Amino acid sequence: MAMVSTPATGEIHAALSGDEVQRIRNDFPVLEQEVNGKRLVYLDSGATSQNPRSVLEAEQEFYELRNAAVHRGAHHLAVQATDAFEDARATVAAFVGVRDDELVWTANATAGLNLLAYSFSNASVGTVGSAAARFTLGPGDEVLVTEMEHHANLIPWQELCRRTGAALKFIPIDDDGALRLEEARRLVTGRTKVLSFTHASNVLGTINPVSELVPMAREVGALVVLDACQSAPHLPLDLKALDVDFAVFSGHKMLAPTGIGAVYGRKELLDAMPPFLTGGSMITTVTMEEAQYLPSPQRFEAGTQPISQAVALAAAANYLRETGMQRIAGWEAVLGERLVAGLGAIDGVRVLGPAAGRERLGLAAFDVDGVHAHDVGQYLDSLGIAVRVGHHCAQPLHRRLGLTATTRASTYLYNTTEEVDMLIDAVAQVRPYFGAVTAGAAK
Numbered sequence: 001m002a003m004v005s006t007p008a009t010g011e012i013h014a015a016l017s018g019d020e021v022q023r024i025r026n027d028f029p030v031l032e033q034e035v036n037g038k039r040l041v042y043l044d045s046g047a048t049s050q051n052p053r054s055v056l057e058a059e060q061e062f063y064e065l066r067n068a069a070v071h072r073g074a075h076h077l078a079v080q081a082t083d084a085f086e087d088a089r090a091t092v093a094a095f096v097g098v099r100d101d102e103l104v105w106t107a108n109a110t111a112g113l114n115l116l117a118y119s120f121s122n123a124s125v126g127t128v129g130s131a132a133a134r135f136t137l138g139p140g141d142e143v144l145v146t147e148m149e150h151h152a153n154l155i156p157w158q159e160l161c162r163r164t165g166a167a168l169k170f171i172p173i174d175d176d177g178a179l180r181l182e183e184a185r186r187l188v189t190g191r192t193k194v195l196s197f198t199h200a201s202n203v204l205g206t207i208n209p210v211s212e213l214v215p216m217a218r219e220v221g222a223l224v225v226l227d228a229c230q231s232a233p234h235l236p237l238d239l240k241a242l243d244v245d246f247a248v249f250s251g252h253k254m255l256a257p258t259g260i261g262a263v264y265g266r267k268e269l270l271d272a273m274p275p276f277l278t279g280g281s282m283i284t285t286v287t288m289e290e291a292q293y294l295p296s297p298q299r300f301e302a303g304t305q306p307i308s309q310a311v312a313l314a315a316a317a318n319y320l321r322e323t324g325m326q327r328i329a330g331w332e333a334v335l336g337e338r339l340v341a342g343l344g345a346i347d348g349v350r351v352l353g354p355a356a357g358r359e360r361l362g363l364a365a366f367d368v369d370g371v372h373a374h375d376v377g378q379y380l381d382s383l384g385i386a387v388r389v390g391h392h393c394a395q396p397l398h399r400r401l402g403l404t405a406t407t408r409a410s411t412y413l414y415n416t417t418e419e420v421d422m423l424i425d426a427v428a429q430v431r432p433y434f435g436a437v438t439a440g441a442a443k
Contacts, residue, residue: 002060021413027053031050031414035384038385039384043423044387044409049252052255055255055349056317059308068080068081088310091312092313095317098240098245099267101297106269107260107306109229110261111261112261113156113196114276117159119162119276124164140336143196145157145397148201150392152229178354184216193223193352195225198230200231203353203406205360205364206354209245214244225245225246230253248263255319257313265296275293281304334362334441339411346427363408367407374390387407388408389408390405
């Protein structure tokens with residue numbers, strides 16, 4: 001049994017064993033198929049994870065037995081649907097260490113970040129009352145992000161600054177993909193109203209030092225927003241312990257269906273924020289002239305909610321909890337070390353982010369000298385290996401590193417060391433293969 005250090009916490013504990021991973025794989029029907037006559041090797045969980053049977057069955061069971069609108073009916077099915085919906089909220093909230101009335105359902109993390117940015121924008125109009133004054137921005141104020149952000153944690157803030165006149169600034173990275181903390185200390189000032197950053201980079205695998213960044217914001221009274229899309233599925237996560245004000249994550253990256261995500265916010269902050277989307281299900285009293293809104297989380301859940309998806313996300317959270325997040329993180333640390341070391345040893349391959357032996361997620365984005373990432377991806381697909389290609393919604397980061405696109409392999413609890421080795425062996429053949437193709441075309 002391997003004993004490993006969990007990324008981000010440093011705790012020593014047992015990782016999943018190879019036998020356990022094989023049993024886990026049996027829960028995922030999609031992994032049983034072949035692609036191009038080869039057994040599927042799925043290494044794209046950083047984009048979208050696969051679903052275990054228990055999650056698929058939870059969503060199907062809801063539609064078969066309890067399908068109804070929630071919070072708006074007194075009949076039997078409506079009560080059952082509402083109970084399932086709110087039980088799911090409590091389950092997922094507990095999974096990330098927060099109260100159930102501090103978790104707002106959204107379509108995904110991108111929707112959650114836009115919810116925050118537009119709520120802050122609405123507060124900045126100046127007609128929503130003194131309780132929302134903390135969220136107002138205007139000329140002279142600053143929003144601070146990092147150079148490694150996914151576009152979902154960049155563009156909403158760009159647009160917020162455009163609407164309000166605030167300035168957007170960013171913390172740069174060094175050549176190894178780590179934040180330059182000395183620059184962060186210089187950039188966090190009394191003008192900083194929001195500090196929003198990714199917990200873990202979807203390109204670099206870097207795990208950012210939340211415990212160092214949050215105090216910087218606290219010293220100047222700035223709000224802290226955490227993008228937990230890559231940490232919620234892969235690391236033990238306690239948002240209260242991290243002391244952030246808001247956080248977002250998506251279900252489809254943590255074994256759940258698409259179309260469901262969540263925003264965490266401190267209860268007192270959510271209740272003070274003006275709503276973003278308005279309509280049914282989020283009001284108390286409506287006249288022809290105005291409306292009064294429910295407290296959070298309902299004030300941010302206008303319209304028909306993603307009920308079955310929330311139920312399925314709760315099933316996914318239970319699957320991960322029962323498997324053990326520390327053990328999952330430990331197994332992915334093993335896979336990530338093997339992945340980075342193996343790819344880094346191939347001539348002409350550049351791996352982004354922390355080097356082997358340093359703390360990182362179990363993913364690796366890499367560049368193959370002389371071969372475009374899309375060609376690398378197609379070659380790997382011909383061997384049944386699914387990876388991600390492109391800029392991974394992080395163009396500024398790629399530009400900083402002198403690249404336009406990379407290939408990314410990302411592991412999860414159902415991947416094996418054999419699959420990592422298959423990828424490494426295949427990548428080692430990419431340059432010889434395309435060199436031969438090029439030479440043949442030149443004749």
